[in-house]
Every structure is written in structure tokens, then in C-alpha cells.
Amino acid sequence: MDKTPLAALSAAYADQSGTARRRKAAGERLVGYFLNSVPVELILAAGLDPIRLRGEPADRPVRAEPYMEEYFDGEVRAIFEALLEGRHALLDLLIVPRSSEVYLQLYYLIREIPRWEPEAALPPTVLFDLLQTPSYTTTRYDLGRMRALAERLREAGGEAVDNSRLAGAIRTANRLRASLCAAAPLWRGAEPRLSGADALRVIGAASVLGPAQATALIEALVAAPPPPLAGSAPRLLIKGSPQHDARFTELVESCGACVVAHDHLGGDRTYERPVSEEGDPWEALVHHYQREIPGPRAYPQAREDQRFLALAIEAAVDGVIIIHDEWDDTLGWEFPDQKRLLDERGIPVLFLKRQPWFDPPEALQREAVSNFIASIGRAGA
Amino acid sequence: MTAPQERMAATLAAQAHQKETQARFRTEVIEGGGDYVIADAVTPHEIFHTLDIPVISLAWYSAVIAAKRLSPYYFDLMDRLGYHDGLPRYGSLPFMTTLDGDPDRAPYGGLPKPMLILERLRGDVGQKIGEQWSRAFGGANLFALDSSSVSELRPDWFKRSQHDWEELYETPRLDFQVEQLRNLIAVSETLSHRSLDMAEFRAVMHRVNRAGELVDKAKQIIARTRPAPVSLPEQLTNIMAATWSRGSQWSIDHLQAYCDELEERAAKGIAACPDERLRLLWVNNGLWFNTGFYREFEEKYGAVFVWSMYSNFFSDGYRKYFGENDDPLRALAARHISMNEQLHLPGWMAEWIIQQARDYQCDAAVMLVPVGDRMASFGTKLCAMALEQAGIPVLTLTASMVDARLWDNDAMIAKVGQFLEDRVIR
DSSP: OOOOHHHHHHHHHHTHHHHHHHHHHTTOOEEEEETTOSOHHHHHHTTOEEEEEOOOTTOOSSSSTTTSOTTSOHHHHHHHHHHHTTTTTTOSEEEEESSSHHHHHHHHHHHHHHHHOTTOOOOOEEEEOOOOOSSHHHHHHHHHHHHHHHHHHHHTTOOOOOHHHHHHHHHHHHHHHHHHHHHTHHHHSSSOOSOHHHHHHHHHHHHHSOHHHHHHHHHHHHHSOOOOOSSOOOEEEEEESOOOSSHHHHHHHHTTOEEEEEESTTSGGGTSSOOOOSSOHHHHHHHIIIIISOOTTOOOHHHHHHHHHHHHHHTTOSEEEEEEETTOSSGGGTHHHHHHHHHHTTOOEEEEEEEOSSSOOHHHHHHHHHHHHHHHHHHHO | OOOBOOOOHHHHHHHHHHHHHHHHIIIIIIITOOOOEEEOTTSOHHHHHHHTOOEEEHHHHHHHHHHTTOHHHHHHHHHHTTOOTTSOSTTTHHHHHHHHTOTTTSGGGOOOOOSEEEEEESSSSHHHHHHHHHHHTTSOOEEEEEOOOOSOOOSOHHHHTTTOHHHHHOHHHHHHHHHHHHHHHHHHHHHHTOOOOHHHHHHHHHHHHHHHHHHHHHHHHHHHOSSOSSOHHHHHHHHHHHHHTTTSHHHHHHHHHHHHHHHHHHHHTOBSSTTOOEEEEEESSOOGGGGGGGGTTHHHHOEEEEEEHHHHHIIIIIOOOOOTTSOHHHHHHHHHHTHHHHHHSHHHHHHHHHHHHHHTTOSEEEEEEESSOGGGTTTHHHHHHHHHHTTOOEEEEEEOSSOGGGOOHHHHHHHHHHHIIIIIOO
């Protein structure tokens, strides 16, 4: 019996390495990347096959430990471990975006490793120096970086990217974004049919699979959705450090909540805005990645906070949980303002600061989340 | 046996200059309401020096707050305001003085609303602090210099960065940085109603290069002279005073006097530690709230810290030579475009420090791994490995650069002492 669309998406999400191997075996020329800030449109326009990579909690830093400081985000440490283990050697190219300082540092560590481990099976790696200062000067720089990346993709075996190919790739990527927008009511709607953990899997699978397959599966999921979830649990939004894996969402939901939205780099705001299909496709692409995507370097903060609030209001949340990585040095600057905004709207917030990514304190997290959910219930009674 | 060291005349002059600068700041800015700029340390202060607009460096003001042992108060305030205790400490202290709003507590009466806040977005934090600080001042102007990243760490940066900087730092990045600097000049001219004089700017740039040459001369004297003629805290006082006043004639005159005095002391055998037996590197950021720590190991072990990255980064990192027909703005762009990267990225950091260890005849290194400022901790593991591979034993101390609450002085002294006994003393 064929898998349901949700099962197929969940399986692709759960086994990203297996999915990559299968795609490679099928003849795809894989270009791996991190986060939401690498223009998949360029990869597609070059005739290559994008796959977004995330860290796996099982990849504890053993080989990575001598080189990488413990102060990196846990997920980045896991990614580095997987790289040193040769897990991503099948990639034709790996693109590291500059949209987060820890990933920039990861890039330099990757480049340094051959000096210490000449035998390490690392993929060819390139930095995509995307800057996000909202200025014309930066736009011009990003345009140059975008064209340089297209040239690097050609050197990796891709086709030269012209306006026509790029416009076509933008339409392809937008269709995938649109499919996710169409699916979002399945977890954000008045009667959720997918758990928050399943939502994360669907969003994640969309960039582990090729766009054609992912779009088809998501459209099939929308066409034949699962039945509504039972019960009337408090509706929560999870915000903060990237939650590419579903562990924390599952923990929250096991405490009796329904996670209806995610605002982080693996969440709902990563697909909400299409790239413009009007005008010069290069400029449209630069505008999108420079100014429209969420990320730790994106600003002004007030605009980012308004988009977060819009998501919370649209999802009709009863509360927000903000969770930060153990060594976060960035997102914490936003918290006092975000709490004030939520307080003004009567939306309760639970702040879990400095949470280890490896071996998170589940009992403490469960206690804090359960108490938070109970407090929401009392307030609503 | 030489006589114990007395404080250098140059050190006293540097301190007096700092006081004069502070007095000018108080008179012109705090009392007179004049323009001034709050700027990240790694930003083009040269533009404001040319415009004759005072600059308060974030790193300098943080260090002053730490040296006055006020950091615990401001970190407690940070906690009370909801900024979690893992956030960067070094750059946040000056911001906290504004949120506190108590001029009697803040050094030099606190910072009034500036003409401009200048941030360089090297990490992910600058724009967040900058926006909130601007708001705390009631809407101060914020200029964010974005920070492009070099695609390849070409070897021997410290040999190439003075003349061969176009290839080293990559042309698209320099083009972008020049455009940003032009924007900054336009904004600064508009806000201050002043004009940047091209001839004076060119002269400022030449004077920075000349000052860098003198810092290199000081390095050569200290590196070859055993026992070292100056303590590390005095080195820092003299070099940092010149760094913050770079481009001025005072910086050149001061460094010349500093070099002359070093030569004289070397000739007379005047030493920081007459019984010098071991020479140490202090690797990574300075321990600003406790510079006396550097000298704790002289009496018992004859172990002298002779180098930190502030000793001669001015000579190796700041100097950018340019021809008479070249645009000095491009040289200024080259100065800051990879400054932190040279000090903190694994390959570039290690190769420079190994060279300094050899030049200064060092026996071992003590490396600060900062907590609460993870940016400054990145690259330390690979740097330590590279130093060890080069035959230089390394001790890492994990501590805050500025938060005295997290420093156990006795334990740290014991740790360094044990390291010297176990791995360095032969």
C-alpha cells in the first residue's frame, strides 16, 4: 500500500540522509545548503538539485569536539560532526550562507579542516555572502554575490543561469511556497488536522525533497487532509532558536497543548512570502533574500516583530513559548520588546532561555510547559 | 641585576592625554552640547577624526566601565530588564549606562545623545543593540556598516595586509566597503554641517601608517630585549592611547617618545621584571578589569607577559599603504574590512600569533576564552592546537573579559602557576 502524503513527507523529513542518497542514486546532482537564506531558485535555474540540511541530535560532537567551541549552537555542532563523518560527501556542492554568524564560522572551520585532517571527506564548499542591511548599497553587493554564486554553480556542473531560466525557477519555488501556504490551515486553522510536530515535518520535508515531488505531496495532502484532531487544547506558537527537529514541539504537545504555528528558521515564516515574478528576476531574488526572509540578522526589528505578531494573531494563539539555545547571544536582545508586545495584547508568554540542544532538560521543560498551559487554562476559565 | 622598573614617562603622558581627551569630551559634548559619535571599535574613526568630531569607542568605554568595577551593577540591571544572562557582555555595558540613566554612576557622567551611533554588523547583534540604544536616546541616528565576509583566508595576512590588501580582502568586498564609507561620510557631513577635507583625510591616513611603523619599532625593541623593558599593562596604556587617537600628530609624537624611552631603558637594562626567566603571550581579548593579573607571575616564576594582541596589531593590522594617485578611502576600507577576522578566525589568528611567539621569544601562551561573548571564543581551539603544534604550550582560561563577578583571582593565579610548573619551567 502506498504511503499517505503525510507519511511520505514525514519519512523524507525523518531520514534526510536516506533521502539524499536516494536522490543521488536517481541521478540528481545535489547542492546542499543550510537555513532559509540560500536562493534555491539559483540552484534550480542552474539545473542542479537543492537539498536543505539540518543537524541531527544523534550527531554528538566527537570528531568535531577538538576543533569547535562548545559555544556554537548545538545544531551547528551536530552539522559539523556529520560533515566530518563524511555524511555529506555525496554533495556536488555545499553552500553556507552568511545570514547567521555561527554558520559563517562553520564555513571557516570547514575550510580549515583539510589542514588537520587531509583525509576528511568534505564536500566542495562555498560561502554565500548574503547581507541583509536594508539599503541600496547592500542590494548592489548582494546582486554581485548572487551572480558569483550562479557562476560557482556552473563550475559545479550546472548550466549558465539566464533570465529565462531564473524566472522559471522562481515560479517553481513559488509554487512550492504556495503549496505550503495552502497547507498551513491544516495546522493553523480553527480545527487543526495536523499536530505542530507534523507541521514541522511537512515544512522540513518541503526542502529535503526536490521541489516537484514536495509540491505534489503537499498538494495531495491539502486535497485529502487527515481528519481534525480531537480535543480543544490551548493553541500555542513556538518562537526562538531554530527548531528543525520536532523534539521540543512533541514535548509541548505531550503536555496538552496544540502547537499551531512556529516562528523560527524552520517554521511558518520561511514560506509565507513568494519571490516577485515581475520585473528583473535577479533583482527580485535579491530583494526577497535581502529584505523579506526572517533571520537573526534581519532588521529593523520592529518590522520582524510585527510579522511575528501577525502570525500569532492569524493563528489565534492562546500563548507563546520562546525558546533560546544554550549559547544564544542574539535573540535574547529581542525578548523584552517581544514580551511587551505580547503583554499589550494579553497573550501570555513562557520564556525558556539557555536550553541545551543536546540532552535538553526534558523534566524541567515539561514542568515549565505544563505550568504554563495550566495558567492559560485558568486565565481562560 | 637591574633596578626595578619605574612607570614610564610615556605611560604617564598617555594617561594625561586620556584625561585631556575626557576633559574635552566633558567640556565640548556634555556641557557644550557638541556633536560626538558612539562607534564600534572596528569602525572608521578616521572619518570623524578628520571632521574633528569626538568619538567614543564602545570597546574603550566598556573597558573603562570594567576597570572602574561597575560591570556587576550594569549586568544586574541587564538581568532585571529581561536581557538573559547569556547575552554578550562586552558591547552591552555602554548601552546599559543609557538604560540606567544615572549620570552620577556612569563613567565621565554618562553618554549624552550622540550625533550618530555607528555599528559594524560583524556578528548578529550590533543592529539589535544599535536600534534599541537609538530608541533609548530618544531617537539617535544609527548607521550600520554591514560586514561582508572573505571567501578565502589567504596565508600570511600580516605580511600582505599593508601593501597587497586588494587581493587579500577581495575586490567586491572593498568596492562595497568604499560605497558604505561614502554613505557614512555623506550622513556625517549632513548631520554635523561639516565637510570632509580630502587633503586632511589623506594626511590622517598617512599619519596612521606612520604611527603603525612606530608601533612596529616598539615591538622590535621589546621583542629583542631581555629582560623586557616594559610591562604589558604599560604597553597597553601606550598603544591603546595612540590607537584611539590614530591619525593625530599627538599619536605619532607620543609613539616616538615611547620608542625613545624604550630604547633608553633597554640600553640601561631597566626592566619590567629584572629577574625575567620566562616570556609569555596573552592570547585573545584583554582582561580589562584586572590588568594587574598580567604581573602576578613575575616575582615567583620570573614569568613576564610580553605580548598581547594589542601590542602590535596597530602595526600589522592597521597600516594600509596607498599611492599618491590612489583613493585613501579604499585604504580605509581595507583597514577594517577583516580586522576582527584576522584576530579571531582559526587560520588567520593562529598564523599571526605563532609568528609573534617567535618574534617575542615566548616560551608559552595563556589564552583567554571569553564567556558571555562567544564571538571572541570562536577559533580559540584551533589556535591553541596550532600553537601547541608549533611547540608553544598553551593554557586556556575561561572567563569573562569584563564581568568581575565571574573571576576567581586566586584560582586563576593558581592555575597559571600550575601550568608554568608542569609545562613550561625546565
